[in-house]
Amino acid sequence: MVYDWFNRTSGAADQGVADNGAPEPNPSQDGPQADPPSPSGEPVDGDAAALEWAKQAYARLKAQQDAAKQEAAKQEEAKVEQVAAPVAPLAAAVEAPTPQAPQGLSLLEQAAAQRVERQQAIAAPEPAQSPPADRPPNPTATEPELGAFDDTFTWSAEVLAAQGKRIDQVSLEEIDWLSRLRQGLEKTRQGFVTQLLENLGDDPLTPEVLDDLEGTLLRADVGVKATDQVLEALRKRLNEEVVDPSEGIRFLKEQLRGILDQPIQASAHALLAPQRDRLNVWLMVGVNGVGKTTTLGKLANLAVRSGYSCLIAAADTFRAAAVQQVQVWGDRSDVPVIANPSANADPAAVVFDAIGAAKAKGTELVLVDTAGRLQTKHNLMEELAKVRRIIDRLAPDAVVESLLVLDASQGQNGLRQAMAFAKAAGLTGVVLTKLDGSARGGVALAVASEAGLPIRFVGAGEGIRDLRPFNSFEFVEALLGG
Numbered sequence: 280m281v282y283d284w285f286n287r288t289s290g291a292a293d294q295g296v297a298d299n300g301a302p303e304p305n306p307s308q309d310g311p312q313a314d315p316p317s318p319s320g321e322p323v324d325g326d327a328a329a330l331e332w333a334k335q336a337y338a339r340l341k342a343q344q345d346a347a348k349q350e351a352a353k354q355e356e357a358k359v360e361q362v363a364a365p366v367a368p369l370a371a372a373v374e375a376p377t378p379q380a381p382q383g384l385s386l387l388e389q390a391a392a393q394r395v396e397r398q399q400a401i402a403a404p405e406p407a408q409s410p411p412a413d414r415p416p417n418p419t420a421t422e423p424e425l426g427a428f429d430d431t432f433t434w435s436a437e438v439l440a441a442q443g444k445r446i447d448q449v450s451l452e453e454i455d456w457l458s459r460l461r462q463g464l465e466k467t468r469q470g471f472v473t474q475l476l477e478n479l480g481d482d483p484l485t486p487e488v489l490d491d492l493e494g495t496l497l498r499a500d501v502g503v504k505a506t507d508q509v510l511e512a513l514r515k516r517l518n519e520e521v522v523d524p525s526e527g528i529r530f531l532k533e534q535l536r537g538i539l540d541q542p543i544q545a546s547a548h549a550l551l552a553p554q555r556d557r558l559n560v561w562l563m564v565g566v567n568g569v570g571k572t573t574t575l576g577k578l579a580n581l582a583v584r585s586g587y588s589c590l591i592a593a594a595d596t597f598r599a600a601a602v603q604q605v606q607v608w609g610d611r612s613d614v615p616v617i618a619n620p621s622a623n624a625d626p627a628a629v630v631f632d633a634i635g636a637a638k639a640k641g642t643e644l645v646l647v648d649t650a651g652r653l654q655t656k657h658n659l660m661e662e663l664a665k666v667r668r669i670i671d672r673l674a675p676d677a678v679v680e681s682l683l684v685l686d687a688s689q690g691q692n693g694l695r696q697a698m699a700f701a702k703a704a705g706l707t708g709v710v711l712t713k714l715d716g717s718a719r720g721g722v723a724l725a726v727a728s729e730a731g732l733p734i735r736f737v738g739a740g741e742g743i744r745d746l747r748p749f750n751s752f753e754f755v756e757a758l759l760g761g
Contacts (some may be wrong), residue, residue: 333436539724
């Protein structure tokens with residue numbers, strides 16, 4: 280069942296059908312509905328009500344999963360019966376000869392002829408093919424499994440409830456992602472929250488405590504501007520009333536969410552989503568080693584799982600084995616990859632072919648993998664401009680996004696990259712990766728406050744599902760309340 284991550288909605292929820300296609304359990308059979316936590320994150324009726332709410336959500340998801348397994352078992356039995364029945368022999372497919380460029384032409388004419396042949400091959404409709412019966416399932420495409428009813432599940436359920444979700448709207452996809460995000464921010468949280476609690480103690484906040492908090496925020500790479508903004512708000516609050524530690528943490532969360540949301544609100548798009556029935560082109564840019572290609576592969580999977588048609592342009596033509604790496608990611612999600620096998624091919628030519636293929640097939644999203652480059656290299660930045668000109672010329676009505684991929688472990692170095700690329704490449708957003716391998720997750724706040732760029736996606740692991748649209752509430756809760 281499709282779950283549209285770009286809009287955080289499920290078509291099944293509106294139709295009374297479970298995400299996995301199983302019938303929706305009757306809420307009346309699960310017992311009385313408990314009040315969910317309030318939007319501030321505090322339960323309405325205390326911890327007992329929040330725990331009861333999580334138990335009911337778990338029972339509902341468990342019923343869905345059991346029903347899905349039973350349905351899968353029935354389908355498997357039906358397949359076995361079909362295999363046992365006699366089948367007609369398949370006709371052998373005749374491989375068409377590879378077209379050759381006309382002889383006796385100049386090099387430019389031969390290149391033009393080859394380009395026309397590639398365009399025709401790309402634009403031609405692909406025949407429907409059934410996968411071989413003995414083909415093993417793709418391990419990256421397995422559905423998330425419901426784990427034990429533990430602290431991770433209850434925390435994830437409470438975060439969803441605090442955002443206004445009803446029990447019948449809680450999906451296993453979201454529970455699975457929140458557990459991954461919480462685990463990904465573990466290193467940052469261990470250092471940040473431990474120092475925070477030591478500074479706050481059990482007594483009301485004092486100016487001395489705020490001085491210690493300043494050092495804690497800076498060590499987490501929150502950035503000078505964001506730190507000053509948070510401390511100024513806290514000092515103003517202290518001048519008005521006595522603030523106890525629990526209220527101080529709640530107020531701190533509120534300030535951090537405000538910093539992260541400011542550039543997002545300025546962009547007028549709460550979530551970056553491809554527009555339906557229209558060509559969208561997303562350029563992935565950044566320096567070498569930040570995970571652009573991996574991020575692109577995860578985005579392709581996310582788009583397909585959310586119901587979009589997608590295509591990848593392998594425009595990183597300089598790095599060894601880059602095209603092969605993109606092809607692997609495309610195969611994992613059954614997303615076609617447009618590439619030029621020639622050594623050191625022109626990236627703009629690859630994008631040219633990809634745009635032509637997307638327009639011919641009605642593809643909604645084209646993801647462009649670009650070569651890693653330093654923001655100080657003028658010629659490489661000009662190459663990005665050339666790619667953008669090709670897109671504007673071939674698809675003037677396309678929605679174009681330029682996303683900078685940042686490695687969270689680089690901290691302030693990543694921030695400097697963001698600010699330099701923002702000036703040179705016309706960035707529209709940031710993808711923050713490798714949160715699971717860094718204790719500097721606070722750099723997200725520095726990117727938002729100092730570079731003024733909206734964070735659009737976050738990656739918290741190496742798996743194909745470990746990248747999702749950014750949500751400031753969930754990020755701050757995982758950072759401070761995990």
